[in-house]
Amino acid sequence: MAQREIVAILQTKSYWLGCLFFPVCLSIALFGFWGVSTSLSNSFDDLDMNSYPMFDYSYQFDQIRSFFWGDPLHYYVVDHSGQQFAEAIRIAKAKRDFEIWYGNSSRAPSIEVFQERLSSDSDLGLEHLLQYRKFREIQEPDVSIETLHSWIETGKVVGYFIIPEDVMSSNPSTLFVRPSSGSNAQTKRLYELEVWFEDLVTRVRQDWLLASDNVESEQRQQLQESLQVAIDRVAVRPSTGVGTPADPKDRPSLQIPIANWVKSATIPFIYLFILISGTTANVMVTSTLEEKSNRVAEMLAASLNPSQILDGKLLGNCIVMLIGIGCGCVLIGPPLVLLLGSFSGLEMSIAATILHVSKLATWLLFLIFGVAFFGYIQTALGSLCDDVKELFTVIYPISMIQLFCVIPSIVYVLFTPDGRVTQVLSFIPFLTPSVMVSRLASLPTWPMYLAIVLVMVLSIFAIRKFSTSLFAHGMVSERAPRGMRMVFRLARRPV
Numbered sequence: 001m002a003q004r005e006i007v008a009i010l011q012t013k014s015y016w017l018g019c020l021f022f023p024v025c026l027s028i029a030l031f032g033f034w035g036v037s038t039s040l041s042n043s044f045d046d047l048d049m050n051s052y053p054m055f056d057y058s059y060q061f062d063q064i065r066s067f068f069w070g071d072p073l074h075y076y077v078v079d080h081s082g083q084q085f086a087e088a089i090r091i092a093k094a095k096r097d098f099e100i101w102y103g104n105s106s107r108a109p110s111i112e113v114f115q116e117r118l119s120s121d122s123d124l125g126l127e128h129l130l131q132y133r134k135f136r137e138i139q140e141p142d143v144s145i146e147t148l149h150s151w152i153e154t155g156k157v158v159g160y161f162i163i164p165e166d167v168m169s170s171n172p173s174t175l176f177v178r179p180s181s182g183s184n185a186q187t188k189r190l191y192e193l194e195v196w197f198e199d200l201v202t203r204v205r206q207d208w209l210l211a212s213d214n215v216e217s218e219q220r221q222q223l224q225e226s227l228q229v230a231i232d233r234v235a236v237r238p239s240t241g242v243g244t245p246a247d248p249k250d251r252p253s254l255q256i257p258i259a260n261w262v263k264s265a266t267i268p269f270i271y272l273f274i275l276i277s278g279t280t281a282n283v284m285v286t287s288t289l290e291e292k293s294n295r296v297a298e299m300l301a302a303s304l305n306p307s308q309i310l311d312g313k314l315l316g317n318c319i320v321m322l323i324g325i326g327c328g329c330v331l332i333g334p335p336l337v338l339l340l341g342s343f344s345g346l347e348m349s350i351a352a353t354i355l356h357v358s359k360l361a362t363w364l365l366f367l368i369f370g371v372a373f374f375g376y377i378q379t380a381l382g383s384l385c386d387d388v389k390e391l392f393t394v395i396y397p398i399s400m401i402q403l404f405c406v407i408p409s410i411v412y413v414l415f416t417p418d419g420r421v422t423q424v425l426s427f428i429p430f431l432t433p434s435v436m437v438s439r440l441a442s443l444p445t446w447p448m449y450l451a452i453v454l455v456m457v458l459s460i461f462a463i464r465k466f467s468t469s470l471f472a473h474g475m476v477s478e479r480a481p482r483g484m485r486m487v488f489r490l491a492r493r494p495v
Contacts, residue, residue, distance in 0.1 A: 001304065001312025002319065005287065009320045019324040023331035030335035037339065072136045073193050076148055076160040081167045088204045090137065097130045135193055152179060158190060161197060168208060174201055262441045263414060265354045269363050270410060273437045277370045280321050284313050284375050285382035285391065292386060292475065306472035310464070314375050318368060325364070359440045369456050370433030373463055374398070380467035383474030384487070394487070406434050413438035426452050429459035 009015055079086035094111060102108035138157060151157045159178030167174075176194055304312075340354060378395060385391040409431050413422045417439035425435045426444065432452060436443075443449065470487065 001309055002316035005313055005316025006320055008287070009283065009317070010323075015320070015324070019327045020331075023328045027331045027335050030332065030339050034335055034339040072132070072134055073189060074136050074138050074157045075193065075197075076138050076140075076143065076151070076157050078143075078145075078148075078160055078162045080165045081163050082165065085163050085167060085204065088208070089200055090139075092200060092204050092207075093131055097132050100130060131196065135196060148177075152177075158193070163201070167201075167205060174198070258418065258441050262353060263417065266414060266417075266438060266440045269359070269437055269440055270414070270434075273363065273367055273370070273434065276321060276325070277367060277374065277433070280317050280371045281375045281378050284317050284379045285395075287313065288379050288382040289385065289388070289391065292383065306475065307464070307468045309475075310376060310379060310468055310471055313379060314372060317375065318371060321367075321371065358443060362440060362443060363437055365453070366433040366436045366456075369460065372460050373429065373433065373456075376460070376463050376467040380470040380474060381487070383471045401430060406431060410434050410438045418442035423448070427455055429456060429463075432456050432459075 077086045077089065091111075094114065098108070098111055098114050101114070108114075138151075148157070148160050152159060159176055162175040162177065164174065174197070176197070178190060337355065377398060381394045381398070382391055385394055409425050413419075413425065413435050416422055418441075422435065422439055423444065425431050426439070426448075428435075432455070436452065444452065
C-alpha cells in the first residue's frame with residue numbers, strides 16, 4: 001500500500017515542480033544575495049564613510065540591532081562603598097543617555113526632568129542608542145542577598161553587581177553575581193552588560209578622583225587603569241551565600257528575555273510546517289476520495305485490513321514528504337548558511353542559532369507527529385464521502401478547530417515561547433505539533449520535552465484506533481453521515 005502511494009505521487013509533475021523548480025529558483029536567489037552582500041561588505045570596509053555623510057545608514061542599522069537585542073536586561077547594584085557610588089553611576093548613565101538624545105540642542109530640559117521621563121518608561125526607552133533601552137537597574141533599597149538570589153531564579157534580574165568598600169582607595173574588582181548556565185546568545189548579552197558596567201564604574205571613579213584636591217602620583221597611575229569586573233558563577237539559591245560553591249546540578253538555568261530576532265526566525269519554520277503538513281494530509285484525503293469513486297476502495301477493503309491501508313497511506317506519504325524535504329535541504333541549505341553567515345552584529349552566530357540541531361530535529365519530529373495525527377483523522381473522514389462537496393461538510397469541524405484554535409495558539413506562542421500558557425498548550429494533543437514548532441525559540445527542558453513526546457505518541461495511537469474503525473465503515477459506505485454524532489456512532493461500531 002505504501003509503495004502504491006509513493007509511485008502514484010512520484011509520477012506527478014506537480015510534485016517534482018514543488019520539490020525541484022522552486023528550491024532551485026530560491027537557491028539561485030540566495031546565492032545572488034550572498035554574493036551581493038559579500039561584495040558590499042568588502043566595499044564598505046574599504047570606504048571612509050565619514051567623507052560621505054549623506055550615505056550614513058548607521059541610524060537604520062542601530063534600529064535593527066536594537067530590534068535584535070530584545071527586552072532590556074535588568075540588574076541590581078549593591079553599594080558597600082558608603083559614598084553613594086551607585087547613585088553617581090546612575091547619574092553618569094543618565095548623562096550619557098541625555099547627551100545621546102538631545103546632543104547640543106538648546107531646547108534640552110534639565111537632567112532631572114530627563115531622568116523622570118526615563119523612569120516613567122516613556123517612548124524614550126525605544127531610542128536605539130539609549131543605554132536605558134538595553135540595561136535597566138532595579139532601584140529598591142535594602143534588598144538582601146537571599147532576595148537577589150530569588151530574583152535571579154525567577155528572572156526578575158539577570159544578576160547583581162557588588163561595589164566594594166575600598167573602591168576609591170585601591171583598584172579592586174567589582175563583583176558580578178549571575179547564574180553559570182545559559183545559551184551562547186544569553187552569555188553574549190551578559191558579557192556586554194559586564195563590559196558596559198565596567199566602563200561606567202571606571203569613568204565615575206576617575207571623575208571622583210580628579211575632583212579631589214589631593215590626587216597623589218599613585219592615584220594618577222590608578223586613573224589610567226580600568227576597574228575590572230569579576231564574575232561569580234556560583235549557584236544562586238536563597239540558602240546559598242555569595243561565593244559559596246554548590247553542586248552543578250543545583251545551578252538554575254539563566255532566564256533572560258528572548259531576543260526578538262530569535263522569535264522572528266521561527267516564522268519560516270511555522271510556514272513550512274503548515275504548508276507541508278497541510279499538503280500531505282490533503283494528498284491522503286484526495287487519494288482516498290479517488291479510490292472510493294473508482295471502486296478501488298472496495299477491492300482494497302476486501303484484500304487488506306483497514307489498519308494496513310491507513311498505515312500504508314501514512315507511511316507512503318511520509319516517505320514522499322521526506323524526499324521533498326531532503327531535496328529542499330540539499331538545494332537551499334548551502335546558500336542559506338552562507339547568506340546567514342555573512343551577517344554580523346550582536347549575534348555573531350546567526351546561522352548556528354537559527355539552524356540549530358535541536359530546532360531542526362524538533363521541527364521534523366513534530367511535523368511527522370502532525371501529519372500522522374491529522375492525516376489519520378482526515379483520511380478516515382474522507383473515506384465517508386463520495387465527492388468533494390460531502391468532504392467539505394464532514395471535515396468542517398476539523399477546519400474550525402484549525403482556524404480558531406491552532407492558528408491563534410501559533411500566534412500567541414510565537415511571541416511568548418517560554419510562558420506558562422505555552423507550557424500548558426504543549427500538552428494538548430491537537431495543538432502540540434504546531435505549538436512545539438512555534439516555540440522553537442525556547443524549547444522545554446528534557447524531562448518536559450520527553451513528556452510531551454510521550455503524550456503525543458499515545459494520542460496518535462488513540463487516534464489511529466478511532467480512525468481505523470471509522471475508515472473500515474467508510475470504505476464500504478454509500479452515504480456520508482449527517483453530523484458528527486453519526487460519525488462517532490460509526491467509530492464505535494465493531495469492525
